Amino acid sequence: MRVAITGGEMLTCLGDTAATLTALAKGADGSGPLRFYDTDRINVTRGYHIEDGDGGGDEPLLRTGRWLAACVRGAVRQAGIDPSVQRVSVVVGTGLRELRAVERWALDGVPVRRRDLHFDAAVREVLPEAVEVLTVSNACSAAGHALALAQDLLAAGEADAVVAAGCDAMSESMLTMMGRVVDAPTPALQPFQEGRAGVLLGEGAAAVVLQRAEDAHGTWLAELLGTGLSCDAHHETAPDVAGIVAAMRDAHERAGVRPQDVGLVLAHGTGTALNDPTEAAALGEVFAGAGTGPLVTGIKGSVGHTSGSAALMSLLVAAEALRTGSVPATAGLRTPIAEAAGLRLVTGEPAACDARVAQVNAFGFGGVNAVSVIRVDG
């Protein structure tokens, strides 16, 4: 069964889909001073915030759900599906849910409702007819998992269209754990960069609409060939080459492609000490013998680590790169780590690319891996 991506929308620190794609092409860095937190105590000073139009005032409540709703609305509108006559399911991937609201409630006395923790109510604000809204909390690869489940729901005939989405805002507890493991605050997120300092959080949301090819009569953003999933079962926070390789091979098999068919990889590329060499090793292993190998780039130097929405943001960037033939450079990367010497990393300027097939990597805490493969025909 062929699956079409017929609508897509994202919201990043760089703006909506169009603004984000334009800024990425120019190598933009969307980071800024960390807002809302005591930076001395939390030991994190920078992040990639979304401006909510709050005029620099108090932190707005339940921001994640609003970003999610805006993206779901945009994706559904672009796809032109009619939820009143079609069975539309929604799978939301998220790392931190609305745990920020739990922190504000528990520590600052700001009211919250039990139902605010997941995204049923937020999605139904813009898609009241949805058959179901499933919240899958799969850390930094959550949107990749949502994409896999969405395709499986279509394949099983359990829905006529599925919205796969991802979303996350920062949380005080996650920022604390990031500040805990560094001596000095991380100054910048630099994927695959020699001497990189670590990760910074981004925020935002993204959503795509999937339909069976025979039902997709409008413009396709891309064809979703398949998503591979695996779990390292190795360590709660450290990634593992074997698990990541397994997800990539599962993705290629499901997509019906060989490594040499893949011309572009949107890397997970978090800029941490552990992720980047592990991801580079896995790419080296999977693409060994596949000719020159794919171009590799990553967007987290521009938009931060957006956790639950990261996979879908990368996917929308990959689709645009295949469509335009221009791959944005990896912001923050000048001198790659030795482990990545064999990768064709895009640095400095955008790279020309005539590939038709791209791979999107997403790996999360707990060793949860999701790798998607898309195709765009010129």
Add this chain to the structure above:
Amino acid sequence: MSTRSTETSTPPAGGVAVTAHCVHVPGAGDGPEAAAPAGDAAARAVLAAAEPACGPDQAHTVLGRKGLLFKEPATRLALCAVHRALGLPPGRLAEPLPGAGSTAVVVSSNLGNVQTVRDVAATMRAGSAHDVSPLNGPNASSNVIASVIAIRYGFTGPNLMVCSGATSGLDAVRLGSLLLHGGRARRVVVVGVEPDDEVAAALAGLREDPAPAGGLRAAAACLVLEPRGPGTDLLLGPVRHHARPDDHPQPAAGALRLVPPGAGGPSAVDVSAHLGDTYGALGVLQLALAASWLTVGDHPDGERRSALVTCGDAEDGYASVRLGRVRVPVPAGRA
């Protein structure tokens, strides 16, 4: 060089079977009188399936002592339910289970890590990030329960954490079935679990409809799902979402009816009225109880043939699923 290969699986043409199950609700297995009043025969028959279960502080009696440091109560209860459902002897495994490479994990929990989230932020505010133990780091991520299960038993199949509110338990069952249908696993370990700590209990009460009496109850349950095979006893139907609690086809005559919190009806069993609010654990817990009810004891006339389970609430909507007994054993002397 990694040596692991991708294991692919064949979708289950014949349906999805429940091949093992466990109810792990501390305090609920201390005799039927602990769980349901004497006058409610139906509830007593269902809750009789709850065996004695240790609390999170005693999890080492099931799991062994190693590897439990900084594991939250919900993670410990979930591990106990999995360990018992798999029929494993007490203690840590020496090697991964057979078939672990094609086993997926799907966990449902809404409140598993909210106490840790509060505590981490509070500790930082009182001092600095460096006052927090790095061993608490994994617990800040909501999927910690699912990943800890995978690590302990070596389950390298897809690993999902479902946090969908009141329907979350049956959503996990739905996604577990979907992983089998999608050929992503040959076996799926599905767990529903909630803790009863102070933060979780307070949060669980922030709702419009009345909470079940007794408040939030620490509870875990586990189902093992596999493609239907020759030895299949219990066959799982599709999970359906619906807006009203009774908006589903009528159960077959004699079927066990497990209803969502506060819903009544003739011969319906509301386990939440007896156990308390188990929220994200409920759908899995109901199915595990139904699986026991369907298979425990000698019922020569086959009166225990199916169950209809519904979880959910007015805020999140409802989800339902049927569980049917495929083979009704013919007792000796009647053949």
